[in-house]
Amino acid sequence: MNSRSLSSSVLLICAAAACSVPSGTTPGAGAQKSVSVAEAPNPRGEELYLQHCSVCHGSRGHGDGPAAPHLLPPARRFESGGFRLVSSENGAPSDADLVATLRRGIPGSAMPAWSWLPDSDLESLAAHVRTLAIEGSSQELATEARRAGESLSSEQAQRLARERMTPDRTIEAAASVPADATHLAAGRRVYLERCAQCHASDGTGARTPRPNADGGLNWARDFTAGFLKGGDSTLALTRRIRAGLPGSAMPPNRLDPADEAALVVYVQSLIPKGVADRLVHARSTLTARRVAVAPEDPDDPSWKTANTIRVVLAPLWWNEEAVLEASLSALHDGETVALRLSWADATGDVRLFAESRASDGAALQLSSAKEPALFGMGAPHEPTNLWHWQALRVEDVEGALDLVAPVPHAREPDRANEVRADVPLYHRLLGRLEPSERADQITVRGVETLPGANAVPGEVRAKAHWQDGRWSLVFRRALQGPNAESKGDMVALVPGSPVQVACAVWNGAAGDAGARKSISIWQELLLER
DSSP states (O other): OOHHHHHHHHHHHHHHHHTTSOTTSOTTTTBOOOOOOOSSOOHHHHHHHHHHTHHHHOTTSSSOOTTGGGOBSOOOOGGGOOOSOOOBTTSOOOHHHHHHHHHHOOTTSSOOOOTTSOHHHHHHHHHHHHHHHHHHHHHHHHHHHHHTTOOOOHHHHHHHHHHHTOOOBBOOOOOOOOOOHHHHHHHHHHHHHHTHHHHOTTSSOOSSOEEOTTSOEEOOOOGGGTOOSSOSSHHHHHHHHHHOOTTSSOOOOOOOHHHHHHHHHHHHHHSOTTOTTTTSOOOOEEEEEEOSSOOOSTTOGGGGGSEEEEEEOEESBOOTTOOOEEEEEEEEOSSEEEEEEEEEOSOOOOBSSOSSSOOOEEEEEEEOSSSOOTTTTOBTTBOEEEEEEESSOHHHHTTGGGGSSOOTTSSOTTOTTOOOTTSOOOOOOOSBOOOOOEEEEEEESSGGGGGGOOEEEEEEEEEEEEETTEEEEEEEEEOOOTTOSSOTTOOOOOTTOOEEEEEEEEOGGGTOBTTBSEEOOOEEEEEOO
């Protein structure tokens, strides 16, 4: 950046800060509460951030956490200031905006909802995110100044960064108008002029990704499927229209008030009832009823008596075939627990040779910690157990691999159509196989320990089938008392004592493998006494 462009950017920042309070008003009139960086440490916010957020966003908010390479869309870089969900005219987030984003998450991305945290924790976490954003932005401004040969002290950079993160006037909701033929027709006209190029004429969203300001890719949202970052209320849609999504390809739109109101009701008409919150993560308690015998078959009649919860899944690497939800049921008999995971899958193929080399799969993650880190996969003092199943495993078919082609000496080179009588006749085996009944239990003490973790077969048993476009998978494991020996780090499953459970699903047909998968947030599992 040359000195002219840097000076211009600094002037623009100062001008934006000066415009945050309209002329003729007293400070704060019509504006959001001024935001300043707390000089006092925020230990609770930093603790929560390092536990739950740094694995994606990095310890200082640079989007460089250990999980970041596996995410699409990528983890937000706070120093860019491009916070998507804002309620201010100048595009800077208020404290309430940051808390609301944490509470709801970002459906359609790896950013989960943290609504299970108390308000005080969400506020502390939002304050720490703001501190990191200002810290990173000030360093970025100072670096740009040095490159341009400008003089910019750290105090000046801090002040400019604070001003950049200070919201001005709050965007209020558009006028409420009825969704009648007149207003819908007016809204459709505006939508086709302003929105359809990206979101398609029917609201399903263009399939071609567009670059964000940071160079990452993102897709225009499909309103009809529930991929709404901030909800479908009149206020939420007004703010998305007027403020845009800072840092993305979604620009601010300044419309005539009548056109704005009509556009809001038209967009609402494209969103099916109940869809807006369909992909927002929520925590539930799953109570495992006690039965005579814990079932091992997914079709066992006893599953009809089991409690079941719906679990929202978020793809870490976005693709249109990602698995977005599953159902989880649980039963136990006092000695063994059975967990049944079910999800939609259009193919369900278990083949040696398929278009995708990846296999369908699923996993459960269990933790006895009260508030375990979702992505962190445990800690030195809080290990987690992973129960991992794949529809097709090499161990299950290693004998069949010898049958995929004739052995080299089966036919004489000059007599290709004849088979020697002393050599068995081999046929290609390319058809459907039975799903694997193997499952591994893997103990992990942090995401960095996963590559070296040992997979222990036999501790967990699995049985699955695919029918009518749906996988049903049962995991079974012996209950483990807290004082039992020889089981190492196995998470204890004790009636009356809750543990945390999370789900992961791989769609092999979509190329899911390794870290490319769909995951849930933690749910509580409680075995009935």
